[in-house]
Amino acid sequence: MLFSSEKALQRINSELLLLEFGNRPAELYEPLYYIFSLGGKRLRPLLTLMACQLYEENFEKSLKPALAIEVFHNFSLIHDDIMDQANVRRGKPTVHTKWDIPTAILSGDVALVEAYKLIMEVDENLKTKAFSLFSKTAKEVCEGQQLDMLFEKRQQVSVAEYMEMIRLKTAVLLGFSLQIGALVGGASEEEASKLRSFGENIGLAFQVKDDFLDAYGQASKIGKTIGGDIVANKKTYLYTKAMELADDKTAKELGAIFENQKLAVDDKVKTVMAIYDQLQIEKETKILMEELYVRAVKNLSGLSPGIMKIAKLKAFADELMGREH
Amino acid sequence: MLFSSEKALQRINSELLLLEFGNRPAELYEPLYYIFSLGGKRLRPLLTLMACQLYEENFEKSLKPALAIEVFHNFSLIHDDIMDQANVRRGKPTVHTKWDIPTAILSGDVALVEAYKLIMEVDENLKTKAFSLFSKTAKEVCEGQQLDMLFEKRQQVSVAEYMEMIRLKTAVLLGFSLQIGALVGGASEEEASKLRSFGENIGLAFQVKDDFLDAYGQASKIGKTIGGDIVANKKTYLYTKAMELADDKTAKELGAIFENQKLAVDDKVKTVMAIYDQLQIEKETKILMEELYVRAVKNLSGLSPGIMKIAKLKAFADELMGREH
Numbered sequence: 001m002l003f004s005s006e007k008a009l010q011r012i013n014s015e016l017l018l019l020e021f022g023n024r025p026a027e028l029y030e031p032l033y034y035i036f037s038l039g040g041k042r043l044r045p046l047l048t049l050m051a052c053q054l055y056e057e058n059f060e061k062s063l064k065p066a067l068a069i070e071v072f073h074n075f076s077l078i079h080d081d082i083m084d085q086a087n088v089r090r091g092k093p094t095v096h097t098k099w100d101i102p103t104a105i106l107s108g109d110v111a112l113v114e115a116y117k118l119i120m121e122v123d124e125n126l127k128t129k130a131f132s133l134f135s136k137t138a139k140e141v142c143e144g145q146q147l148d149m150l151f152e153k154r155q156q157v158s159v160a161e162y163m164e165m166i167r168l169k170t171a172v173l174l175g176f177s178l179q180i181g182a183l184v185g186g187a188s189e190e191e192a193s194k195l196r197s198f199g200e201n202i203g204l205a206f207q208v209k210d211d212f213l214d215a216y217g218q219a220s221k222i223g224k225t226i227g228g229d230i231v232a233n234k235k236t237y238l239y240t241k242a243m244e245l246a247d248d249k250t251a252k253e254l255g256a257i258f259e260n261q262k263l264a265v266d267d268k269v270k271t272v273m274a275i276y277d278q279l280q281i282e283k284e285t286k287i288l289m290e291e292l293y294v295r296a297v298k299n300l301s302g303l304s305p306g307i308m309k310i311a312k313l314k315a316f317a318d319e320l321m322g323r324e325h
Numbered sequence: 326m327l328f329s330s331e332k333a334l335q336r337i338n339s340e341l342l343l344l345e346f347g348n349r350p351a352e353l354y355e356p357l358y359y360i361f362s363l364g365g366k367r368l369r370p371l372l373t374l375m376a377c378q379l380y381e382e383n384f385e386k387s388l389k390p391a392l393a394i395e396v397f398h399n400f401s402l403i404h405d406d407i408m409d410q411a412n413v414r415r416g417k418p419t420v421h422t423k424w425d426i427p428t429a430i431l432s433g434d435v436a437l438v439e440a441y442k443l444i445m446e447v448d449e450n451l452k453t454k455a456f457s458l459f460s461k462t463a464k465e466v467c468e469g470q471q472l473d474m475l476f477e478k479r480q481q482v483s484v485a486e487y488m489e490m491i492r493l494k495t496a497v498l499l500g501f502s503l504q505i506g507a508l509v510g511g512a513s514e515e516e517a518s519k520l521r522s523f524g525e526n527i528g529l530a531f532q533v534k535d536d537f538l539d540a541y542g543q544a545s546k547i548g549k550t551i552g553g554d555i556v557a558n559k560k561t562y563l564y565t566k567a568m569e570l571a572d573d574k575t576a577k578e579l580g581a582i583f584e585n586q587k588l589a590v591d592d593k594v595k596t597v598m599a600i601y602d603q604l605q606i607e608k609e610t611k612i613l614m615e616e617l618y619v620r621a622v623k624n625l626s627g628l629s630p631g632i633m634k635i636a637k638l639k640a641f642a643d644e645l646m647g648r649e650h
Contacts, residue, residue, distance in 0.1 A: 022464065028471040079434060083427035102408035102474055105430060106467050109404060112437055113463045120456060127452070131445060138438045139347065142431050146353040149427055 005046050005316075008059065012045045015067055021114055031095040031107035032114075035074050038090045043320075044177040045070045050313060051181030051195055054305040061123070062184045065130065068118035069177050072134075075111035076141055078104050083149060112138070122184055130180055137176040144169025151235050155255055162240040163204065171203030187304075194299040201296035202317050205289050209321060211236035212285045215276065227269035233258050237288065238281050245279045293321055330371050330641075333384065337370045340392055346439055356420040356432035357439075360399050363415045368645075369502040370395045375638055376506030376520055379630040386448070387509045390455065393443035394502050397459075400436035401466055403429050408474060437463070447509055455505060462501040469494025476560050480580055487565040488529065496528030512629075519624040526621035527642050530614050534646060536561035537610045540601065552594035558583050562613070563606050570604045618646055 016036045022029045045066035052062030080086075081094040082104050088094065096104035119134045120127055147165040151157045179196035187195070214229045215238055229236050239258070243251050254275050257268060276282065296317060300310050341361045347354045370391035377387030405411075406419040407429050413419065421429035444459045445452055472490040476482045504521035512520070539554045540563055554561050564583070568576050579600050582593060601607065621642060625635050 022468070025468060025471050025475060027475060028468055079430050083430060101426075103471070105404050105408060106471050109434075109437065110464055110467050112434065113460050113467075116441055117457075117460050120453075128445075131441075135438050135442050139435055142435050142438075143347070143350060143353055146350050146428070146431050150350060150352060 005050070008046055008049045009042055011063070012042045012049070012066060012070065013039070015063060016070060019067065019071070019114070021110065027099065027103055028106055028110060031078070031099055031103060032074075032111055034098070035078065035095060038092055040090065042070060044073055044173060047174060047177040047199060047316075048181035048184075050316065051178040051187075051192075052185035054195075054303070054309050054313065055182060055185030055187050059185075062181045064118050064121035065180045065184055066177075068115045068121075068134070069173065069180070071111055071118060072115035072138065072141075073173065075108050075115060076145070078108040078111065080145055083145070119180075122180075126183055129183065133176060133180065137172050140168045140172045144172075152233075154235075155259070156243070157235045157240050159237070159240045159244050162235065162237060166207040166237075167200065167204060170207050171200040174203035174206070175200035191303055194303065198296050198299040198313075198317075201292050201299070202320065205292035205296065206320055208237045208285060208289055208292065211238050212282075212289065215273065216282055216285075227265075227273065230258075230269050230272045231265050238276060238285060241284055241288075242276055242279050242281050245281075245284070246275070250275060250279070289321065293317070330375070333371055333374045334367055336388070337367045337374070337391060337395065338364070340388060341395060344392065344396070344439070346435065352424065352428055353431055353435060356403070356424055356428060357399075357436055359423070360403065360420060363417055365415065367395060369398055369498060372499060372502040372524060372641075373506035373509075375641065376503040376512075376517075377510035379520075379628070379634050379638065380507060380510030380512050384510075387506045389443050389446035390505045390509055391502075393440045393446075393459070394498065394505070396436055396443060397440035397463065397466075398498065400433050400440060401470070403433040403436065405470055408470070444505075447505075451508055454508065458501060458505065462497050465493045465497045469497075477558075480584070481568070482560045482565050484562070484565045484569050487560065487562060491532040491562075492525065492529060495532050496525040499528035499531070500525035516628055519628065523621050523624040523638075523642075526617050526624070527645065530617035530621065531645055533562045533610060533614055533617065536563050537607075537614065540598065541607055541610075552590075552598065555583075555594050555597045556590050563601060563610060566609055566613075567601055567604050567606050570606075570609070571600070575600060575604070614646065618642070 019036070021032045048062050048066035048069060049059040052059045077089065078095045081089060082096045082101055086094055087097045092098075094104075095107060099107075115138075116131075116134070119130050122130045144165055144167070147161075148169055151161070151165060175196040176199070178199035179192045182192040182195045183189070211229065214236065215227060217226065229238075239254075242254060246254060254272065257263065257271055257275075260268070263271075297314060300314060303310055344361070346357045373387050373391035373394060374384040377384045402414065403420045406414060407421045407426055411419055412422045417423075419429075420432060424432075440463075441456075441459070444455050447455045469490055469492070472486075473494055476486070476490060500521040501524070503524040504517045507517040507520045508514070536554065539561070540552060542551065554563075564579075567579060571579060579597065582588065582596055582600075585593070588596075622639060625639060628635055
C-alpha cells in the first residue's frame with residue numbers, strides 16, 4: 001500500500017460516504033451517493049492529505065479540501081462520461097446510463113457546487129487563495145476535456161498539443177491537490193508551488209504511462225486488451241510521437257490505418273505496433289517518462305520538511321510510476 | 326421602460342460584453358460570448374442594481390454580483406436547453422444546436438465557475454455570506470429543474486408541488502438578486518431578507534402570469550400561439566389547479582386529453598380551455614396572482630429607504646405584473 005495511506009484512504013472513503021448533498025428530489029442526489037459508493041483509488045485526496053502531513057502531523061485540516069477535490073473529480077467524471085458516451089465506470093453503469101443524460105448533467109452541476117462549498121471550508125486566511133486556485137484549476141480541467149474532444153476529430157495533433165491537453169485535463173488537478181494540502185498544512189506559498197509542480201509532472205508521467213501500458217503492458221495486468229487505444233483511434237503520446245518521428249510516407253500510412261474503420265482489430269493493432277517498433281516508440285516513451293519523473297522529483301529538493309518526510313512522497317510517486325496495472 | 330433602468334441595462338449589457346472568460350480553446354469560450362450577445366431582459370441583474378440603489382446612490386458596488394447572477398442564469402439556460410431539447414432561444418440557435426451537446430455541457434460548466442468568480446468579487450466582509458447564499462440558490466435552481474423534468478413524466482402533480490417547483494426553478498434566483506444587491510448596498514440582513522421574500526413572491530407571480538398568458542393572453546401580444554403549453558402537455562398552474570378542482574370524471578377526461586398525442590392541436594386547446602372555463606380557472610389564477618402580489622408587497626412595508634425609493638421597486642413589480650407580453 002502507498003505510504004501509510006491505508007488509514008488515510010479509509011478516512012477519505014468514510015468521509016465521502018458521510019457527505020450530505022441533499023435529499024430532495026431524490027433523483028438529483030442519488031447519483032452522487034451512487035458514484036461515491038463505487039470506490040476508486042482516491043489518488044487526489046490522498047495527495048492532499050500527504051502534502052498536509054509534510055507540514056503538520058495531523059491531516060485533519062486537509063480533509064475538507066481533499067473531499068472537495070474528490071467531489072470535483074467526480075463532477076468531471078459524470079459530465080465526461082456523457083460526452084464520451086461511456087457506459088461503464090469501475091464495472092458499474094455510469095450515471096447517465098443508470099439514470100439519463102439530463103439527470104447526469106444536473107447531478108454533475110450540483111457536485112460542482114458541493115465541491116466549491118467544501119473547498120471554502122479551509123481556514124479563514126486561506127479562503128481567497130483556495131477559492132481562486134480551485135476556480136483556475138476547474139476551468140483548466142474543462143479546457144483539457146474540450147481539447148481532448150477536439151483532438152478526436154482532428155487528424156494532426158502535435159506532441160506539444162497532446163502534452164498540453166493532458167496537463168490541463170489530468171495533471172493540474174494532481175498539482176492542485178498537493179498545493180492546497182501543503183498550504184493548509186502551513187507550507188509557504190513557494191514550497192506549495194514546488195509541490196504543485198511535482199504533482200503536475202507526476203500527473204503527466206502518470207498519463208503517459210497509461211498510454212504506454214495500453215500498448216506495451218501485459219493484458220493480464222492492465223485488465224484490458226492490449227492496443228485498446230489503437231482500436232479506439234485515440235491519439236495518445238505514442239501516436240503523436242510516432243507521427244512526429246515518421247517520414248511522410250509512414251505518417252500517411254499510420255494516419256490512414258487509424259482512420260480505417262474496416263480493418264480487423266487484430267490486424268490494426270499489429271500494423272500500428274509494427275510502425276511504433278520501427279520508430280522506437282517504446283524507447284522514446286520510456287525516455288519521456290524518465291524525464292518527467294526527474295523533472296517532478298527536482299521540485300522536492302530543498303523543501304523544509306526534511307528528507308525523511310519527503311521520501312514518503314517520493315515513494316508514492318515511485319509506486320505510481322512503477323505500477324504495472 | 327422600467328424605473329430609470331435604461332442606463333442600468335446599458336451598463337449591464339456593456340459589462341457582460343466586456344467579461345473575459347478565456348480564449349483557448351475557442352470552442353469552449355465562444356458559446357459564452359455568443360449567448361451574452363443574444364441579449365435578454367437582464368431582469369435579475371437589474372433587480373440587483375435596483376436593490377443596491379435603495380441603500381446607496383451609486384450602484385457600482387453591485388455590478389459584479391449582478392453579472393454573477395446573469396452569468397449563472399445563462400449557465401442554467403445552456404444546460405436546461407440541452408435537457409429540454411430546445412433548439413431556439415431568443416430567435417437564435419441554442420448552444421448545443423449551434424455547437425454540440427458536449428460543448429454545451431462544458432461551456433455551461435465554465436459559466437458556473439465564472440459566476441462563482443464574480444460573486445466573490447464583493448467586499449471582503451460580504452464574501453462568506455455571498456458565497457453561501459449563492460451556493461444555496463444554485464442548488465435550489467438545479468432542484469427546481471430536476472422537479473420540472475420529473476413532473477413532465479408524472480400524471481399527477483399537485484398545486485403545492487407545482488408552486489414549490491417554480492419557487493426553486495425561478496423565484497429563488499429573483500429573491501437572491503434583490504437580497505445580494507441590498508446587502509452590497511449596505512442593508513441589514515433583516516431588510517435584505519425582506520427584499521428577498523419580495524423577489525421570491527414576485528417571481529412566483531411572474532411565472533404564474535406566464536402560465537396565464539399562454540391560455541388567456543392575446544396571441545399577437547405574447548408572440549406565440551395561444552395554448553402552447555396545452556399542446557406541449559405542460560403541467561402549468563392552470564392544469565394543476567384544474568386537476569385539483571375537477572371532479573373525478575372531469576379530471577380523468579383532462580388527463581386523457583393531455584396525454585392524447587393524436588388529437589388535432591386546435592381541438593385539444595379548445596377542449597382543455599372549455600374545461601378550464603367550466604372550472605373558472607381564469608378567475609382562480611387571477612386570484613392567486615393577486616395574492617402573490619399582495620404577499621410580495623407586504624415585505625416592502627417599513628423598510629428604511631423610505632417610501633419614495635421603495636415606490637420605484639414597487640413600480641417595477643407592477644410593470645412586470647401588468648405586462649401583456
